[in-house]
Amino acid sequence: MMRENIMLIYQTYPYLINGSIITIGLVCGALGLGFALGVPMAVGQVYGNKFISGVISLYVWFFRGLPVLVLLFLFYFGLFTLIQLNLSAFTSAILVLGLRSAAYQSQIFRGSIKSIGEGQMLAALSLGMKKYTAIFNIILPQALRISIPGWSNEYAILLKDSAITYAIGVMEILTRANFVATRTYQPMPVYFLAGIIFIILTYGGVKLLNILENKVKTPGYGEER
């Protein structure tokens, strides 16, 4: 029985590993989209006027309040078809996960921006910088560095949420594992293998981000005399 399981794992793991490429692509795409939208949203919420920050808050409430599964169904089967947008499941998944991640990431960056003392902005303004220049060159470089731990948490969450895209047919790790399981009638080893792959991707990625955090740390930060 054991030998059968090991043989099975040996035969199927390349197929699953290929699935992990799709998964990583999904995660990177969504993370990137979330970052590209999340940073401006955070800046808008902290420095924008009431209308802008109101609209952003509404967006965040919507995308954080709905389950991933509902968002996927709503957009892929509903809205995209409605506006005749014919995107593949993979692209739709990146879009939906990315829009949702933007909502979460904007709150991470918002917290970081707010935690940077008001004095930094005052000093920049007093030197004659425009608000926009100050935000870009003084506030954001610091805020983004402090956000790395929160961001690596978001990476871990996105990685696990990527499995939900099974529901709209994306050929990622879990979909493939299911495929193999139903054909070979050996679900346990396959699902466990899928689980192990996820664990490696999750903790490996977090470790990499940890290394990144240490590399870009401002010298002396946190160990002040």
Place this chain on the structure above:
Amino acid sequence: MNIMHFISKILLPPLLDGLGVTLRLIVFAIPFGYICGIFIAVGRVYGNKLVSFFCTLYTLFFRGTPLLVQLFILYYGLPSVNIFLSPFAAAIIGFILCSGAYHSEYIRGSIQSIKSGQMMAAEALGMTKFTAILSIILPQALRRSIPGCSNEIIYLVKYSSLAFMVTCVELTGAGKIIASRYFEYTLVFLVVGAFYLFMVSVITKILHSLEKKLEIPGIG
């Protein structure tokens, strides 16, 4: 077909049934998940080498793998070793185990943030470790971990939708069934979404007022 007619006569009845299932799922999973979290956290911090190791492994697995993979293992995997769970049972067990792992991280962090002096003082007064944990450490740690654990509870309300993936027809599942039958995906899922937004808002408010009520005066 008139939208209002569709919503009230065709959509709402099954959705409300599904909502009932969702509520049953979360009413069981939330408290038991939290309790599971407490045990794992205490086991990890105060247990002997074996217990602590097991708890760490548990947390590593349940936080490192997607909830959906865990649900699949419980529902589609276990039958191959002759354990047959109903969709509802598989979903509940999955939610409790997974949620427990996340709760345990928040609680563990809180336990470790309580100064070791408190434990020393308790033992110096003659308390056993067990009594000290129960009466001194946990009351404080549980209060401190409320923000994190509240967050996890709200996650569970949303992730309950995954029960549908193991054929347990809760709110999202009911919606999908109607939506595929009538090709009204956008409308149906906007309504389903509204249900979730409402539930999340209500639960957030409840947890907030609970947090205020349990505040230790002077801390924070």
Place this chain on the structure above:
Amino acid sequence: MSKLSKNAKAILRVENICKCYNTNEILRGISFEIKKGETKVIIGPSGSGKSTLLRCINQLTIPDKGSIWLEDEEVTQHMKDINRFRQKIGMVFQDFNLFDHLNALRNVEIALIKVKKMDKKEAQEKAIEELRRVGLEKQAHLYPAQLSGGQKQRVSIARALAMDPIVMLFDEPTSALDPELIGEVLEVIKNLAMGGMTMIVVTHEMGFARSVANEIIFIEEGKIIDQGTPHKLFTNPDHERTRKFICKIAELYGETANNK
């Protein structure tokens, strides 16, 4: 002491500045002017509005009433253009407010590059020059977290000076420093005054005030109570409150009002 021309026009004029926060009247009609090369020291109890006053001058805080004139141009009417004025007004903060993610050199350079649009090489040379002026060219590559309080404040002075301002504002520059580090910063500020820089300094350092100020202004509860030369204010002020305040501070800082 710097040379003063009796007929020199005022570089900076502050007219009837008023500021309220909610129901608190922080500033109630402050007016004074300062000529080129003068050093004015503002003293007064905490909460009397001294910091708010400085921030009104470069419009980091917008006053409710009143106007500020820099070289005969009204600052308060030109909010769109305010950055042009801010480049001419240098500000040094009590909490230094150095840019934590940049080393000392970059801190001094960055406004030159981003605001004055200097090219990198020129900016770097000017920055090293300013750091040398405050005695810190060896620490150019250190980050704020690696510097002592006195060094941080000196870098922030260099940063403000690099913009070639025509007037410098110091908001309690030594209040956040450990006692043994105060001297090095006061030394730098004194040298600036000797060199002819026009400055307004808010401080509790009475010895410093006495040796450097052309005029001392005493503000309490948002109004100017007294102003005059150091000699006058320390030996024979017009108002009893001035005398009381100076005595209290002198006691706290270990000098008596009658010392020379």
